[in-house]
Amino acid sequence: MLSINNLSYYIGGRALYENTSLHIKPKDKIGLVGLNGTGKSTLLKIIDGEYQPSSGEIQKAKDCTIGFLNQDLLSYQSEDSILEVALEAFKETLALQNEIDQVLKQMETDYSEKVIDRLAKLQDRFEANEGYTIKAKAEEILEGIGFKTADLTRPLKTFSGGWRMRVMLAKLLLEKPSLLMLDEPTNHLDLPSIQWVENYLKTYEGAVIVVSHDQEFLDNCIDVTVEVSNGTLTSYAGNYSFYRSEKKERMEIQQNAYENQQQMIKQTERFIERFRAKASKSNQVQSRVKALERLDKVNEVVDDNVSVNFKFKFSQKSGRDVVVLDHVSKAYGDLTILSNTTARIERGDKIALIGANGKGKSTLLRVIDGSERVNGRVTEGHNVIKSFYAQHQLEALNIDNEILQEMNQAGSGKTETELRNVLGCFLFTNEDVFKKIKVLSGGEKSRVALAKTLISEANFLLLDEPTNHLDMQSVNILIQALEQYEGTFITVSHDRHFIRGVANKIWYIENQQIKEYPGTYDEYVYWKSLQSSQPKEGEKHSKKDKKEEKRRYSNTEIDDARRDLKKKEKELATLEENILELEERKSRFEKEMADPDVFSDSAKLESINIEYAGVKNEIENLNDMWELLVEEISTLQETVS
Template sequence: MILLQANNVMRRFGADVLFHDVNLQIQEHGRTALVGRNGAGKTTLLKMIAGITSPDEGTIAKSKDLTIGYLAQDQGLDSQNTIWAELDLVFAPLHKMEKQIHQLEDQLASLDPSTRKFQLTTEKYSQLQADFKKRGGYEYESRMRGILKGFGFEEDDYQTAINSLSGGQKTKLALAKILLQSPDLLILDEPTNHLDMNVLAWLEDYLKSYQGALLVVSHDRYFLDRVVSDIYDLDNHTLRHYTGNYTQFMEHKQEWLTAEWKHYEQQQKKISKLEDFVNRNIVRASTTKRAQARRKQLEKMERLERPETDDKSIHFRFYSEKDSGNEVLDVEKAVVGYNDQKLAGPLSFTVRKPQRIGIIGPNGIGKSTLLKSILDRIPLVSGTIKLGANLQIGYYDQEQQQLHPEKSVLNEVWDDHPNIAEKDIRSLLGSFLFVGDDVYKLVHDLSGGEKARLELTKLSFKPINFLILDEPTNHLDIDSREVLENAINEFNGTVLFISHDRYFINQVATDVLDMNALGIKHYEGNYDNYLEAVNKEKATNANQDESQTTTTKPKKSSAQQSYQQSKETQRARRKLQRRVDKLEEEMTVLEEKQEAIKEQMSQPEIATDIGKLSDLQKKLDKFTTQSEDVELEWTSAAEELEKFDQENS
């Protein structure tokens, strides 16, 4: 059954069209995502579907009596009530029924059972009780407790005034309230903001079993992979539908784009041939009729549009001028906090070149404080931090306090590099999508996404061999997150980062540090590897049979198995690719050394010195042998990579 249908919807902003010819269907029990670049119009479309605004053209039809719950991005509860009292308002109709039930009970107690009035009152009482039970009258308190616990609120928090909470807590409560309302269609705009990983996992499971339909906008690709089953892509001012989760959508979109280009190019070749025939033969008496026939064929032809996508994307890389030592960071029994007030610890761990380590843990536990202590911006309560030799540190601050609010975008970068020409600064800014007059915007007028791009701009401009990132994917759209992932994977230095973006951690991490108030624990691999290890630990702690512990694995659906296999394949390929790239770099270095020696040997003062020539020849022979060995190793690695691609294509 179709709950909601958008037909040929359009939205204009002045003379510009934000989107057009938008067609969308929401099925009963559907799990639908709306994706697209920042600024494509996703939130605008959600508001139309929710009935808050109307389209400039087209229609949005809804099934009879459809109830819709809409949660805007970062929309928190604004209330003078306590947490429990505010959420309890959802069940006001049940409270009214409950009051009526008690009133009828009092009436029945005072009536003679043999009277007609007693019989009618009893029937009314029974019907009201049945309705009360059907609507969840005996379960609403347990539902409230379950949802509050899922969002990280304990019973001690229930009587806390909402206006005393943080913005993130208010947003979680707004989401909790709308879930309790259980509308037929739940519309959520970036619901995963401010949620730590435990809450995210709970929310994903809750939404998968939700009885109504779901329409969601999210940049959290892991969330989309776990929850949704079809995706609408708002791209190039219109909407296209794909079946599957996010990973499957990306594959299908690439297949569609490849096919569209093939059809377009085939038609262009056909048009070119027809036009060439017409131009050569239209004036010749013997062939003019055939030329006229081909001209008519051209006129009747329905020409395909050139396939286009919103391909504006940042592009950059991190670079280093020198290698760090192998020992990058040693943290020993560190206790982090403010003004001697402990947040977490003792924490002990090491970072070695070229690890890419992700730090995870509950919100507010002190992860950002730990990074600032490593950078000597906040002193430790106790313990030691030792940085390695030859470090060039680059730091991304999620609070973006390193940016000067009164500076322009151009001066924010140029003031740090006054000797570089303005055109070169503007060229770099252009690669981060700051073009034209954008470079004159003041920092305090920028959006969160623009500030994130500006901070990455500054990082890409300085030499770095140790990159420290605090929630770098916040405010970035999906395309920009993927560009950042590529930049980190191509970076030959060391990376230490905090992130709640599980998809991002899967793409870049070689290790995970799980931090809590009492310590920090190291796990090898990415986020999926971390989950697997934690599940094994839980099984062991439950004292299950040893054979069961080693052989039993959590049951996975075919979709989960396919997703897991895809992730493992991607990890294996990246490992092979890194080996090939490393050997190519070694070959280049050895070739440069050989050329340098040959240049020395050709100099007149050395060419006549047999002793120096002999020494240089020995060095040249040594580098030549090394180069041949590396080339053989590279050939083997390249063949292995090619074979891998063939087997997994």
């Protein structure tokens, strides 16, 4: 369908691409991956025709159409409603509709057979173009990516840039080009919308190229991964997880080949050096010199994966309760965000606050921070030191400072060496630390702001969309840093890979209440799937029945449920501690069994195996108890809410 042949593209004297090729088949779902600055977005613009290659060519089939969602569309504005803008995807069908309207008006005075025949032909073409369903299709896609029905008639210009980008995405999806190119589409989508787009792309009839830092998004909707690195395009026949695994194997093979070749080169060089002066060996020496000159050298592997050892220092630990929200309400005019809700953050909690946009997640972070006025009480615990990261922190950076200066002004008291080590963890090495803030990209500024947040010695972090503008390598660095963080944090994020890597509790806002799931993201997803598979209340009862069912709980019963809930929550906390201890024992047994000395001692190995099996069985039993407790807690929470 489209072929890139021997492509080269230069910026100044630097080769962004050099003599590289790629072939795109009609139904390929391609994920374009690589570090920031390697040219992923540039490649899409070359394919789209916005940039011209320095050499090489791009060939495409005559019937190949291209649709390109890029960040430049953020500035697009229109007086038309978002539904009308999305319907612009059906230009031919809308033109037919206009002709039909004109003919119908003509028929008010002209009933000739010629006019009637023209109307019939236009209506046949309109029906063949599925004209009667285009409005329903546009509404379905707009609502699928997060718009409410009431929003569809609002002018596009009344929406923020991120929401306008969603409209552009909807229009592209409705156009159904042969090749759909999406540059960071998840940047402006919430989690439900991301999942909707994933499902849509899986069954998309054309080819797709997507640039994204969202690893799970790529896993769920691509079947080919193309890596951009060192000016070349390398294809892997699978999704992102397959690419990671396959690349690791290729790197091992390449490294072995490199080491073998280096050993051969050293042996050859020693032979040349030893016998260079011997006339009897001159032919052999010259032969080996020429062989080295002709040698196609294997490059040493450069591993893009950075291992972070980030040491956090606290001047003091917080008390057990970090923040307590007691019957908190928050509204903006008629829009109620929180209504008489209660929640608690305890020391060691690593909370991911998830859900659709517009539910008030960022507002809740500000409420917890104390920077948002509310009705009710927000109580900060003993010795709590907060640090709040949000996108406005990027604007707060002093653009005239060098990176090292900016870090030094964070007031952490760290030495220059310590600050350089921290910056090294965030990919700023050597002379990079002397770059001015004003020359940094959005992703680099995000890394600086995050580094400042993490060196603040805070024991409680509030992180609002920390992975925005970060590439995959930077996201993985942040995950590693937060895994080593011994304090408490709450983060708002739509990046499931990030949430999965850092959270031990899930919060979400439902019916203006803060809801908590006391487990990891994977456990939450499984629990939600069980919830959604159960018959809904409306399928069994009328609205009147539901009201009567709600009324059957007396005040005494609700008070009893509250007491039971506190008791169950304590039991759950104790149970989780027991499971953690057993997991640590299990891990120790596994290490012992891998020890050659133990493995060679059959009696000792058998003894450890027995203990290991007992611990493993106990963990399974406690996990079953944990699931039952969580279900009981969920039921009690419904009773008292």
